[in-house]
Amino acid sequence: MGTPPVPVMKVRTFWQFKADGMSTKVAATRAGFSERYGRYLVTKAGGVIPTSKFPDDFSMRISPETIYQSVYVLPKGELKREVKRLRTGRAVRMPHRQTDVRRQIVPEELLITHRRPDIEDRALPGDWEGDCILGKDGLSQIGTLVDRMTRYAILLHLPNGRTGEETRDAMVAAIGDLPAEMKRSITWDQGSEMRGAYRDIAIAHSLKVLQPTFTVGTRNQRAHQRASAAVLSQGH
Numbered sequence: 001m002g003t004p005p006v007p008v009m010k011v012r013t014f015w016q017f018k019a020d021g022m023s024t025k026v027a028a029t030r031a032g033f034s035e036r037y038g039r040y041l042v043t044k045a046g047g048v049i050p051t052s053k054f055p056d057d058f059s060m061r062i063s064p065e066t067i068y069q070s071v072y073v074l075p076k077g078e079l080k081r082e083v084k085r086l087r088t089g090r091a092v093r094m095p096h097r098q099t100d101v102r103r104q105i106v107p108e109e110l111l112i113t114h115r116r117p118d119i120e121d122r123a124l125p126g127d128w129e130g131d132c133i134l135g136k137d138g139l140s141q142i143g144t145l146v147d148r149m150t151r152y153a154i155l156l157h158l159p160n161g162r163t164g165e166e167t168r169d170a171m172v173a174a175i176g177d178l179p180a181e182m183k184r185s186i187t188w189d190q191g192s193e194m195r196g197a198y199r200d201i202a203i204a205h206s207l208k209v210l211q212p213t214f215t216v217g218t219r220n221q222r223a224h225q226r227a228s229a230a231v232l233s234q235g236h
Helices: 014-020 024-034 064-072 075-087 099-105 164-175 198-205 216-222
Strands: 127-134 142-145 152-159 185-188 208-210
Touching: 142 164, 152 164
Parallel strands: 127 185, 185 208
Antiparallel strands: 127 142, 142 152
16 A cells, blocks of 8 residues: 555635535535544544545545635534534634743743752642633633642632733732741743733742743643543444
């Protein structure tokens, strides 16, 4: 067996599809959504994917782009119904933020690479991991602080927004009554909620506020924010 050809699909409008006739490949892709395995196909990162009805036909191999085109080429009303079958339920693709934007949030000296080695051992309490959890449609938010040793959590109430000032004031109020030994350091997630607030909190409580590449608090919280990828049901 030779190397399967890379599938190519030209961008066409719905009316061009209707005038030219829907190809067998696109028709099979759309039928797959009705059979509920389209959810799985769109989660594949790349390469070519054999359709369930044509496992040995290289001409019927489809790429993620073929799947997206077969969905997004539809009129608005039909698209709204079809995107419900996608795992994310989104009608458009989400743009990826440039990484250099996040690097500008905190100065170099406050990055996690400068965190004390003893913090990694979790031998003493007082070293916190922080993150901001968003509600539905990003219209509400709440901050969290999780102690690395004890896993004790503190909630930061943010009723009026998640700007640096709002987050700073909520954090200062939340940890203000803690004993000094419980205020050793705070490592906050890469979000923009702490923009401009790192030094203010550090000065107010004589602790070091750092930014990581990915926090333990973030890992624990984001695991529950989005459903895991769907898997094929039996028979597909």
